[in-house]
Amino acid sequence: MFKPLPNFTFNSAYNDCLRRWLNSFVSRVLHHLKAFLSQAASSHEERLETHRIILARLVALTERSQAFLKALEMEVDARYQEGMCRLSSSLGQFTNN
Numbered sequence: 264m265f266k267p268l269p270n271f272t273f274n275s276a277y278n279d280c281l282r283r284w285l286n287s288f289v290s291r292v293l294h295h296l297k298a299f300l301s302q303a304a305s306s307h308e309e310r311l312e313t314h315r316i317i318l319a320r321l322v323a324l325t326e327r328s329q330a331f332l333k334a335l336e337m338e339v340d341a342r343y344q345e346g347m348c349r350l351s352s353s354l355g356q357f358t359n360n
Contacts, residue, residue, distance in 0.1 A: 302310065 305313075
């Protein structure tokens with residue numbers, strides 16, 4: 264009546280890859296489920312307060328990163344100018360001889 268399915272054998276590399284993918288997939292599903300349940304359990308005001316805290320952190324990080332990039336740009340410019348001065352003086356020595 265029914266034909267039995269053929270026996271499929273997979274190599275261990277395939278099984279390891281499948282196991283890692285399945286583990287990753289289940290982990291992501293559990294993470295999203297946990298986040299959904301925690302949001303459902305908290306009140307609207309608590310979520311708004313969490314949003315405000317996160318937004319304040321993001322603004323602070325943005326300001327710090329902009330200040331860091333500005334300082335880095337100034338450092339690069341200073342080193343560039345120093346290198347150009349050294350190169351100019353080195354080339355000036357060769358042209359004066």
